[in-house]
Amino acid sequence: MYKRLFFLIGTLTIHFSGISQSAPIDAKATLATRHLYQQLWKLRQKGIMFGQQDALAYGLNADKTRWIGDANRSDVKTVTGDFPAVIGYDLGKIEFDSVRNLDGVPFSKIRQDIQKTHQRGGLNTISWHLNNPTDPNKTSWDKADSTIAKIFSDPKALQTYNSWLDKVANFLASLKDTKGQPIPVLFRPFHEHTGSWFWWGAGFCSPEQYKKVWRYTVSYLKDTKGLHHLLYAYSTDRFESEAHYLERYPGDDVVDLIGFDYYHRDAPQSNDEFKKQLSRMVHTLEEIANKKHKLTAITEMGLEQITVDNWWTFIVWETIKDSHLSYMLVWRNGRPDHFYSPYQGHTSAPDFIKFYNLPQTLFSKDVKVLK
Numbered sequence: 054m055y056k057r058l059f060f061l062i063g064t065l066t067i068h069f070s071g072i073s074q075s076a077p078i079d080a081k082a083t084l085a086t087r088h089l090y091q092q093l094w095k096l097r098q099k100g101i102m103f104g105q106q107d108a109l110a111y112g113l114n115a116d117k118t119r120w121i122g123d124a125n126r127s128d129v130k131t132v133t134g135d136f137p138a139v140i141g142y143d144l145g146k147i148e149f150d151s152v153r154n155l156d157g158v159p160f161s162k163i164r165q166d167i168q169k170t171h172q173r174g175g176l177n178t179i180s181w182h183l184n185n186p187t188d189p190n191k192t193s194w195d196k197a198d199s200t201i202a203k204i205f206s207d208p209k210a211l212q213t214y215n216s217w218l219d220k221v222a223n224f225l226a227s228l229k230d231t232k233g234q235p236i237p238v239l240f241r242p243f244h245e246h247t248g249s250w251f252w253w254g255a256g257f258c259s260p261e262q263y264k265k266v267w268r269y270t271v272s273y274l275k276d277t278k279g280l281h282h283l284l285y286a287y288s289t290d291r292f293e294s295e296a297h298y299l300e301r302y303p304g305d306d307v308v309d310l311i312g313f314d315y316y317h318r319d320a321p322q323s324n325d326e327f328k329k330q331l332s333r334m335v336h337t338l339e340e341i342a343n344k345k346h347k348l349t350a351i352t353e354m355g356l357e358q359i360t361v362d363n364w365w366t367f368i369v370w371e372t373i374k375d376s377h378l379s380y381m382l383v384w385r386n387g388r389p390d391h392f393y394s395p396y397q398g399h400t401s402a403p404d405f406i407k408f409y410n411l412p413q414t415l416f417s418k419d420v421k422v423l424k
Contacts, residue, residue, distance in 0.1 A: 089237040100412065103138055103139065110162065167238065178286065197252045218273050222273075237283070239286050241312075264304070289314070310350055315330070327368065
């Protein structure tokens with residue numbers, strides 16, 4: 054009850070307590086996109102939204118068997134009675150006209166779930182694990198040197214990439230609300246590029262090449278395809294300093310939100326080090342954001358199988374509670390050995406409920422203000 058009362062008071066006051074913010078990077082952004090952008094600035098004064106990848110697509114039953122495609126279901130909702138405030142989706146395989154993405158989720162369901170999340174007042178964010186335009190048989194994870202250089206030096210490769218962007222644009226343009234208006238989404242391409250496991254990673258392209266493909270992609274979607282309902286998220290993996298974070302930053306004029314992905318591994322022996330590094334990166338991110346006037350988020354995070362029962366309150370919340378992050382997003386509940394939020398009966402579920410009940414953790418019922 055206290056959590057809900059706190060948020061009700063907050064929603065009545067945020068319009069007066071927030072500093073006036075600038076507009077999205079797209080000068081032609083739709084009214085709904087501008088509204089979302091402004092509300093994200095205001096909402097960060099009241100708390101941090103919780104998100105999960107593919108939260109509505111599949112999950113785990115209490116006996117660890119999988120459920121897939123059930124209506125009005127999410128493991129987060131089963132545990133807390135509420136949906137995440139942020140839902141993540143991926144467009145991998147859309148470049149091949151596949152009816153399902155790389156994780157087996159039908160694109161038709163992704164569209165429906167984006168509409169439902171929007172109707173609830175939540176935030177939709179989209180990544181894209183695309184194959185290699187210079188060799189479409191290679192996945193995002195197949196190491197391939199100089200791919201970006203080849204895209205721009207080989208007309209055939211550029212034509213392939215443009216055709217893939219056309220398919221992404223067609224899907225994004227199909228995201229409409231009940232009045233037929235475009236649904237704003239946060240698009241997060243070419244993520245984790247400070248690592249070297251994707252073909253766009255630091256080991257396979259120069260900083261200038263990365264910036265070029267980012268700027269080209271934003272311009273193509275915004276100017277060539279005329280999409281004006283997108284916000285753009287720049288998302289590194291682990292970084293060591295402000296200079297490291299900004300080494301491949303494509304420019305303030307093509308980024309609305311800055312974030313990073315950081316997973317907790319080798320728990321519990323790594324607990325202290327994880328908290329230390331997470332705190333350092335959040336602090337650095339916010340210093341950068343203050344200078345550049347950008348929203349911030351932990352765009353991916355999590356502890357696989359959540360092997361620390363009080364991970365939510367002791368590890369995560371104790372580290373980020375004083376920040377002004379817009380959201381944190383944990384990865385998907387894909388298999389019994391690969392899940393990042395508790396399901397019914399999981400040992401971390403009681404702590405997750407405590408995390409949910411904190412006044413400053415924002416779930417779906419708390420973000421009606423985004424509507």
